[in-house]
Amino acid sequence: MASQRLLVSLPEALAKRFRSRVAARHRSAFVQRLLEKALKPEAEDDSALYRIASEVEQDERLSREMAEWDVTCGDGFEPSPADRSSPQ
Numbered sequence: 001m002a003s004q005r006l007l008v009s010l011p012e013a014l015a016k017r018f019r020s021r022v023a024a025r026h027r028s029a030f031v032q033r034l035l036e037k038a039l040k041p042e043a044e045d046d047s048a049l050y051r052i053a054s055e056v057e058q059d060e061r062l063s064r065e066m067a068e069w070d071v072t073c074g075d076g077f078e079p080s081p082a083d084r085s086s087p088q
Contacts, residue, residue, distance in 0.1 A: 022030045
């Protein structure tokens with residue numbers, strides 16, 4: 001995996017704690033682990049619409065109700081050939 005250098009500004013007190021607690025040779029890996037933990041991969045869509053759709057899919061009560069409505073498909077209320085040819 002290719003690496004890219006970034007310039008990051010930190011408050012002085014935080015920068016001092018970072019330098020004193022994380023060895024110089026381990027700082028990049030430390031920051032990488034923090035960012036990987038804090039940031040989801042791009043493939044994971046966390047848009048509001050995606051989250052809502054996921055919640056709807058997992059709603060068992062709604063799934064049962066939708067299954068009940070599915071039985072109405074092909075229940076004899078199909079338009080007749082005469083109805084299909086009339087303008088709407």
